Amino acid sequence: MNYADIIIIGGGPAGMAAALAAYEAGVRDILILERDAALGGILQQCIHNGFGLHRFGEELTGPEYAARYARAVREKQIPCLLNSIVLSLSQDRTVTVMRPDGGLSHIRAGAVVLAMGCRERSRGALSIPGSRPAGIYTAGTAQRFVNIKGMMPGKDVVILGSGDIGLIMARRMTLEGARVHAVCELMPYSGGLNRNIVQCLQDFGIPLLLSHTVSRIHGDRRVCGVTISRVDEHLQVVPEDSRYIPCDTLLLSCGLIPENELSRGAGIRLDPVTGGAVVNERRETSLPGVFACGNVLHVHDLVDYVSEEADLAGRAAADFVLHSEKKPSPICRIHVQGGVRYTVPQQIRVGSGEVRLYFRVGRIMHHVNLLLRDGEHILFRKKKQKMTPGEMECIVLPAEVTAALGNEAVLSAEEESACAKKN
Amino acid sequence: MREKELTCIVCPMGCTLHAEIDDDGNILSVCGNTCPRGAAYAKAELTHPTRTLTSTVRLQNRDALLPVKTDRPISKEKMADAMKILRTVSACAPVHIGDVILHNLLGEADLVATGDVE
Numbered sequence: 001m002n003y004a005d006i007i008i009i010g011g012g013p014a015g016m017a018a019a020l021a022a023y024e025a026g027v028r029d030i031l032i033l034e035r036d037a038a039l040g041g042i043l044q045q046c047i048h049n050g051f052g053l054h055r056f057g058e059e060l061t062g063p064e065y066a067a068r069y070a071r072a073v074r075e076k077q078i079p080c081l082l083n084s085i086v087l088s089l090s091q092d093r094t095v096t097v098m099r100p101d102g103g104l105s106h107i108r109a110g111a112v113v114l115a116m117g118c119r120e121r122s123r124g125a126l127s128i129p130g131s132r133p134a135g136i137y138t139a140g141t142a143q144r145f146v147n148i149k150g151m152m153p154g155k156d157v158v159i160l161g162s163g164d165i166g167l168i169m170a171r172r173m174t175l176e177g178a179r180v181h182a183v184c185e186l187m188p189y190s191g192g193l194n195r196n197i198v199q200c201l202q203d204f205g206i207p208l209l210l211s212h213t214v215s216r217i218h219g220d221r222r223v224c225g226v227t228i229s230r231v232d233e234h235l236q237v238v239p240e241d242s243r244y245i246p247c248d249t250l251l252l253s254c255g256l257i258p259e260n261e262l263s264r265g266a267g268i269r270l271d272p273v274t275g276g277a278v279v280n281e282r283r284e285t286s287l288p289g290v291f292a293c294g295n296v297l298h299v300h301d302l303v304d305y306v307s308e309e310a311d312l313a314g315r316a317a318a319d320f321v322l323h324s325e326k327k328p329s330p331i332c333r334i335h336v337q338g339g340v341r342y343t344v345p346q347q348i349r350v351g352s353g354e355v356r357l358y359f360r361v362g363r364i365m366h367h368v369n370l371l372l373r374d375g376e377h378i379l380f381r382k383k384k385q386k387m388t389p390g391e392m393e394c395i396v397l398p399a400e401v402t403a404a405l406g407n408e409a410v411l412s413a414e415e416e417s418a419c420a421k422k423n
Numbered sequence: 424m425r426e427k428e429l430t431c432i433v434c435p436m437g438c439t440l441h442a443e444i445d446d447d448g449n450i451l452s453v454c455g456n457t458c459p460r461g462a463a464y465a466k467a468e469l470t471h472p473t474r475t476l477t478s479t480v481r482l483q484n485r486d487a488l489l490p491v492k493t494d495r496p497i498s499k500e501k502m503a504d505a506m507k508i509l510r511t512v513s514a515c516a517p518v519h520i521g522d523v524i525l526h527n528l529l530g531e532a533d534l535v536a537t538g539d540v541e
Contacts, residue, residue: 047490047537048477053434061477063490063538067520147479150488175478175506194430194437199474203499302435 005029005321006314007095007109009086009262012041014294015115016069017307019078021314022113027321030078031107033097035085039073040066041117042140043303045147048168050195054304065303089114089266093289111289111317114263114277115310118256118295120165126254128160130217133224139165139253146172154249158226159183160214162190162197164301166253171200173251180204181245184212184228186235189364191255191390193301214250215242223248256299266290273342274298280331280347281355281402282316283309291317298344298358301392305358332405334372337412339365339387351403358394359411361387367416370395374406387413424451429468433460440465472499477537478506480524481513485540489514491524493532501529509534516540 005027008015011034019030038044043051046062053059056068073080084099093109120138137145137153143165145151155178159166162185170180183201188211190197201208209228215237216227230241258276260268269278269286276297277285283293293313294306329349336343339361348355357372365387372380372395380401387393424445431438436457442465443451453465467473473496479488497505505528514524518536525534 044538047479047492049475049492050435059475061490061492061537064520067539147490148488150479150481175476175502177506193435194439195432195435198430198437199432203474 002105002107003029003109004031004107005110006031006113006317007093007107007111008032008113008115008314009089009095010034010041010115010117010294010296011036011039011080011082012115012117012294013043013066013069013303013306014117014296014310014313015039015041015113016066016073017310018113018115018291018293018314018317020069020072020076021311022318023076023078025315025318025322027318029110031109032073032078032080033084033086033095034080034082037082039070039080039082045140045144046168047147048172051303054302055307062303069307086262089262089290091266091287093287109289110321111291113310113313113317114260114285114290114292114296115294115313116259116262116296118258118299121252121255121257123252126160126252128214128217130226131219133217133219133222135219135223135248136217136250136252139163139169139251142169142249142251143172146176152176152178153251154178154223154247156181156247157249157251158214158228158245158247159251159253161185161252161254162192162208163253163255164192164196166251167192167196167200169251169253170206171204174204174206178249180206181247182207182209182212182228184209184214186211186213186231186254187389189388189390193390213237215239217250218244223250226250256295258296258299260296263292263296271298271342271346274344276344278346279344280349281345281352282319282349283313283345284316284320289317289320291320298342301390305392330407332402333408335408335410337410339363339368339413339415340411341389343411348397348402348405350405353399353402355397355402356394357397357411358392360392361389361413364388365413365415368413369416370411370413372397372401372409372411374409379404379409384413427469429465431456431461431464433458433464442466442469444469473497474499474502476502476505478509480509480534482518482540483513483515485516487516487540489516489518489524489536489540490538491534492537493528494523494535495532497529497531501531505529 043062043066051065215229225246291313293310343359368384429440440455477492
């Protein structure tokens with residue numbers, strides 16, 4: 001059977017950064033498996049700018065950001081198998097891969113980095129009533145049509161969901177001559193970045209209808225319109241507050257789901273909230289020697305943070321391969337309370353040095369007290385002016401805090417009601 | 424004097440900016456920004472708003488599109504005109520990131536490739 005020290009599943013931003021980090025850490029026998037015909041993943045179709053401000057201190061487009069990593073992978077001569085799809089991963093870290101020139105093969109790995117990215121939530125997952133005509137696309141599919149294939153999916157567009165891809169596509173379709181009639185968002189706040197609401201919607205006079213959803217899709221062969229409705233505070237449609245918008249295209253930008261079929265098949269423990277693996281601070285999953293990073297682990301706002309996380313996972317995979325003798329460290333499980341929905345990592349090895357703990361909140365919160373507690377004992381505290389579900393938050397736990405962790409700790413976010421009243 | 428609220432689009436932070444403007448349209452102060460670029464953005468946005476335009480152009484000798492951008496921000500109100508011009512532009516592979524595809528687009532910026540096609 002073939003063998004590689006480190007196999008990286010996925011050649012997008014996470015996979016490339018993990019490969020480079022493992023290379024820098026001294027591993028040479030690395031193999032990237034990518035099912036597309038080129039490295040770069042979803043960045044290839046993200047032709048807009050705004051990538052790389054943290055990582056490179058400049059504003060790059062998606063293809064430019066991807067190219068920096070792809071060039072480095074080429075320069076280091078890290079092997080990549082393109083057009084190669086991984087069918088399964090087993091518990092002994094054997095990867096089964098199908099490729100056009102070599103058929104089916106099994107490759108054993110010293111360590112594996114999962115970097116498969118995520119998928120868009122589709123119409124089927126949203127249960128919108130109505131007929132099933134042509135003209136309904138996820139925003140990312142439309143993006144691929146427009147930016148890679150040079151085809152416009154339609155002329156009169158309604159977008160459901162205000163995730164960043166939906167906002168970006170509202171601008172893109174408008175620039176290419178389509179009329180975008182509205183972006184409907186079920187929640188009372190947008191899931192996208194503020195800057196995208198400004199430069200993708202307000203710049204073009206596209207209305208953002210908060211607390212609105214598409215309650216019916218009309219059309220026989222092709223979409224001819226949608227009924228949009230206001231929703232109440234329980235997110236239920238208010239039928240009397242509905243109107244019909246004629247359109248030939250409905251784009252869906254309603255959330256992303258980490259793509260973890262392979263992880264599930266390998267019996268890796270998943271977090272029901274993130275949809276990704278449960279990991280420790282070096283992004284190691286419940287299967288020793290298997291690491292995860294990027295959007296397959298949890299959906300990130302910015303590719304810069306994906307690259308940063310992939311660095312960690314790649315270094316850790318290298319460390320696993322190079323120094324396999326290791327005494328197990330005690331683990332602290334991080335639980336969440338109050339407004340906090342999840343944390344990544346979900347576990348921290350006690351005494352693992354400085355750790356950046358990423359998390360999201362479930363609602364918009366003002367004047368927030370963030371507390372990391374072990375019982376009554378407060379390990380770490382921080383105040384935040386404002387937190388929104390659309391933005392990933394981070395606290396940096398100093399080494400002395402991670403050294404003092406017990407078996408369990410709780411991260412909570414509570415609003416200071418007294419402060420809120422003052423404003 | 425009037426006050427204007429803006430969302431900064433310079434980086435993904437999306438700071439809320441408050442600008443004070445006098446009756447002649449002069450900007451008296453900007454606050455709410457967490458970096459100097461935010462203040463510069465507010466001044467530009469209230470006097471002469473600009474955007475970097477990203478799009479694609481056709482490749483004459485490949486069955487693919489080439490992603491492009493303006494190498495600096497252009498006037499916001501010229502974006503639609505710029506798109507009209509881009510529809511008539513095509514490039515030839517091989518082409519690399521940073522190659523100028525069109526000089527002096529509307530007198531405001533060069534159009535450069537943002538992808539490599541061999």
